[in-house]
Amino acid sequence: MNAEPPLVEVKGISKRFPGVRALDDVSLSVGHAEVLALIGENGAGKSTLLKILAGVQPPDDGEMLVAGRPVRFRGVEDALQAGIALIHQELNLADNLDVAGNIFLGREPRRFGLLDLATMGREAAEWLGLVGLDLDPATPLSQLPIGRQQLVEIAKALSTRARLLIMDEPTSSLSARETETLFRVVKELRSRGVSVIWISHRLGEVKELADRVLVLRDGKNAGEISTRAEIEHDRMIRMMVGRDIDRLARRPSHRPGDVVLSARDLRTPAHPGHPISLEVRAGEIIGIAGLVGAGRTELLTTLFGITPAVGGSMAVAGRAVTPRTPIEAISAGLALVPEDRKQQGLVLEMAVRENMSLVALWPESRAGFVDFARERRLAAEMIPALAIKTPGDRQAVQFLSGGNQQKVVLAKWLAMKPKVLLLDEPTRGIDVGAKAEIYDLVHRLAGEGLAVVFVSSEMEEILSLADRALVMHEGRLAGGLSRGDLTEENVMRLAAGGSAERMSA
Ligand SMILES: Nc1ncnc2c1ncn2[C@@H]1O[C@H](COP(=O)(O)OP(=O)(O)OP(=O)(O)O)[C@@H](O)[C@H]1O
Ligand SMILES: [Mg+2]
Known part of the structure; x- marks a missing residue:
């Protein structure tokens, strides 16, 4: 013994x-x-x-x-x-x-x-x-x-x-x-x-x-x-x-609408030697895959004006705009949920509902007066939609668990009702059940015409959420994979600098 x-x-x-x-x-x-x-x-x-x-x-x-x-x-x-x-x-x-x-x-x-x-x-x-x-x-x-x-x-x-x-x-x-x-x-x-x-x-x-x-x-x-x-x-x-979760369920893709985001020969400051061109349509969910350091986050921060482009041009919803600042990006209809949410996404001392309305309502507030009724409605909609665990909408965000804080960041940008939603590692730190709920929500919004571009290091997320994937390798777009070609093997090959095997003609 x-x-x-x-x-x-x-x-x-x-x-x-x-x-x-x-x-x-x-x-x-x-x-x-x-x-x-x-x-x-x-x-x-x-x-x-x-x-x-x-x-x-x-x-x-x-x-x-x-x-x-x-x-x-x-x-x-x-x-x-x-x-x-x-x-x-x-x-x-x-x-x-x-x-x-x-x-x-x-x-x-x-x-x-x-x-x-x-x-x-x-x-x-x-x-x-x-x-x-x-x-x-x-x-x-x-x-x-x-x-x-x-x-x-x-x-x-x-x-x-x-x-x-x-x-x-x-x-x-x-x-x-x-x-x-x-x-x-x-x-x-x-x-x-x-x-x-x-x-x-x-x-x-x-x-x-x-x-x-x-x-x-x-x-x-x-x-x-x-x-x-x-x-x-x-x-x-x-x-x-306490129940089974269908983790690899692919949701149906939506019929894509008009092009809402396009970039032509866009050069990021991180990889100026590799111009990037892409088009995203309303209702499309595009996954950006690649190894860490491949330039995925830099692409998003350039699209959003945090690290403004050093060349090339963009258009959002048919209007030429290459944002030099996040404010320009937001007013053009872009939203970005950043990778490092702790530093960029939340005001920890503020209430859940204030954080949620931060980009959607505060900019139009008059003399500091926000429309509190709208703020409450927003929280009442978002808290159940994202299954946020909080005793109420007035709880300070710092008292929520890590995963629930991340859901508040998501809510904040969704509340803005952007035309294009950029997400960097959207479900990092989020549990499996809530992940499935977030995927469902993203799909529902895509069904309503939102265009989504997300970066993810999780293969499962790329395979189950994306309608189409763009794979980056060392700062350049190594290739695109449509639904039929979107397999783990093809993603890995492109990410490693090789070429994909065509499965669908
Ligand atoms: N200082 C605090 N004040 C008020 N509530 C708190 C405090 N710390 C934690 N809580 C609450 O206690 C519960 C448990 O939180 P905890 O951070 O332990 O969760 P967790 O399992 O680590 O979740 P996650 O996977 O999201 O990190 C949550 O409802 C959280 O909001
Ligand atoms: Mg925790």
Whole structure:
């Protein structure tokens, strides 16, 4: 018999917020050298549970044991002392510091009372090496793209030499290659005896990494899968959602109308040597596929005037306009839901309904007076349409779960009733059930004549949502695939710089 107690155990944890019962009598245990996946729908309570484990916030009720001993964390420091480190869902780094400064924030090595910058740089480089980042530790953090910032955050957690690392959706802003590196790191850690709790909405990852899966539903335990062999996609979905979801259902395409967006020889500042031409018709849903760095986001930001074109021209709904600013783009009828929603999409202190009406109603407000009746109607329409979990439309967005915050961003741009909707990784961080709802909504809007262009790194999303795909490779359009040719293989081939195999004549 194995008498060794689990590394960490929590029993009967409850947590309430005003209007929300986030956790209700939840229990969890993590063994030694084990990867435990925690899954559940948006708002199920995953982040809340892990914040309690990491000392970020106290539970209202319940007990916690580390190696069999009861503990009560007064803060993050206590949890770190006990060997538990959390990598937040929202990045938690100091923008004004360099990379090494972030890794050692609050624990800077000192010599003779002074910061020991040499040691700091050397050790930082080692931790960065572990997560596959070949980077000068003196690089200001603000210069790094978000995926690399995430890896810095992981290096920082590793540097605390925790015995339990908690990762809250660590891969949601990583490229495929960065994700692979992180998988390697996690497996390596496990073989060295470290345990990991992994939250992800990507069930493929869970299957690849987890030894065990714990499911939360509406703040309660909803079951567990306790052996690797039983970790299976549809089973996880059933446990999370309580029903089956038809995940690859292709929705019918709509008969495309007139061209509403066209670009001719458009040159993005990122890849000025590769002019891009494209046409999108009303009712069409176009997926832009390609590897990270292929220029997909840059294409969207140029279409939207954030990184204005350095050559070429555009027309929206028959009117020539090549936006130099997002405001010009918006008034031409374009909307963009950006990749990095935290920084570009929301005013966290403001209410759900205010955020939703931010682009649709505020610009026409008079002397700061918004039409509040319209604002309420808008929220009353959008909250159920996107299945947003919130106690009400006046809740500040900062108190919503990560996935629900993203739905508010979507709502905000949909409310504008644009002619063309540009989406960058539209369902990142959104659970499987809500994903299906968002796809349905996008389809319904396309049926009403909206043109949609979306960038996605998820093959399934390209295959199931797009009527047509454009595949980018190193800054150029490598090819287009219509419905008949739209297969995983063809997308991969074009993305890798090859050519597609024609299946339909
Ligand atoms: N500080 C807070 N104040 C009020 N409500 C909160 C607070 N933190 C979390 N909640 C609520 O508690 C519930 C659980 O949220 P939590 O962030 O744990 O969900 P999650 O499972 O991590 O979801 P996601 O997959 O979207 O990240 C949600 O309804 C959320 O709105
Ligand atoms: Mg969360």
